Amino acid sequence: MENSDKDKLLKMKEEYNHIPVPESARTGIMAGIEKAKKDQRRIQMMKMSKRTAITGAAAMAAIIIMANASPVTANAMEDIPVLGAIAKVVTFRTFADAKNNYEAKIEIPKVSINEKDNDKVNRSIEEYAGELISEYEKQVGEDLAGDGHYSVTSSYDVVTDNDRYLSLRINTTVIMASGAESVKIFTIDKETGNVVSLKDLMKNKPDYITAISDNIKKQMAEQMAADDSKMYFYKTGEDSLDGFDRITGDESFYFNEKGEIVIAFDEYEVAPGYMGAVEFAIPKDVTGY
Template sequence: MNPENGKKTYESIEIPEKLNEMVEQTIASKNKEELRMHFEKENETKKSVSHRPVWRGCVAAAAAVLVAGTVGLNASPAFAEEMSKVPVIGQLAQVLTFRSFQGTEGDVELNVNVPVVRGADGKELPAKVNAQIQQITANYEAQAKEDMAEYKKAFFETGGTEEEWAGRTMDLYIDYDVKYFEDDILSLEVTTARGWVFADEERSYYNIDLKNDKALTLEDLLGQDYVSICNKSIVEQINERIAKDENVSFFGYGKNTDEIGSIGGFETVDANTSFYLNADGEVVISFPEYSIAPGYMGIQEFVIAKP
């Protein structure tokens, strides 16, 4: 969107009749954001509108309406459908909440928001992505409940009492974040996490060219030499982080250069390496917990400068 057209676009927006009601209901519900803050250590405001660059050209007055729209899109499918008819916000409504649930099932506290990607008629990839996301999140939820049931059984079999068990729950979290959406390029992050006797978090990424109905690859974005470009940048960033902070640790680097410490250390990216596009359209490589660094380091991300 051209900046000079932002004011005209804003002034032409017809606000849905139930906008205020939906926004008030969404803002009143804090459970989702509180759980997100618990699991996302790196950025407590990760769900902010700065992750939606499609709005960069809008004037300040329009931004207030768009902020309200963003909150609603991620909270209510009905609201998202309504807002899909509104200029500017309509593009974001291509990512809707498929299933949203907050509540308790047995000993599991659930906070679930599963996305669905809408594509143009005749496009096949969005349907495949949706099926994969639904399968991943369903499996994660089922496995979490099974693990909690086994843990509870073992707890009582080893002498635990009802009094000692009281208050023990698993916090299960499934949510998504639109990392980038511009010019029909969508970069979507799906997070699954749980906290009980230990905490873990996993992130899956979907980078889609909606117009051409194809999944984007690192080679598409960085060229044929993407492996060497990424490897060089990641190694440099690892060494920089170690040099700046003595508490930073990576397998096979710095103090962990011995044989044991190098097991599992970063070596190279490949076609299966996870990545997403950030708000500036830059490639961000993402490594799961424990994959290239100790667990306390969490998920490790590296921004790769465009060649």
């Protein structure tokens, strides 16, 4: 693509990203977001269910998926004898509100392992939800949206459930003049019941920050070279513009079906808004994990 054409395309994307969302379009946007999330959950469940036909251990994974799919299913399966640490995630409560041009729906999950509530993790989850609720109430109380619209939607998915770890992903979308998606992942060590940070996981690998950061920037460059519609902000040297340079060890992460660490970034964090929230799967030969 010629530079002029590419500049036009990028300008169009930038203009699109800053288009205000009128009230009449809000319902369609929210419906599209919810459909995308449901499709993602369905694909994840299909992938994991396919693996259940391979071994007995995979069959047990299918039971775990069903238990995490809904409180009704989970309650019905409580009496089934199982082996190993079994995690269950259900909706503890939902904060819902709608008044004038403000709307909120925030699902707050609860985690239990081997039928025992994980109080420490659940407190962290409630604190995170509390921050979302407080911000919403501030918007309403001070009428910060004015004549515009403000909505916040937060839901969750179980993205990892293996013998050792449970990863609970909380997806939050805030719509004001435009939409912004943020991701918070709680990765829990089933043996200790504690939330594990990337820093904790890689504590015995002193060079992990450089190795993972360089791999992420490599993936960014490769994706941009292969697809003109993709764009990332990252530093290529000390004199380059501001952008992603190094991870901190506090990023949200989970394990995919290959056992690779997947690092998630919020919308706008390392890319323009039209890219949404982005993720990078880090090969095992990079992490050494």
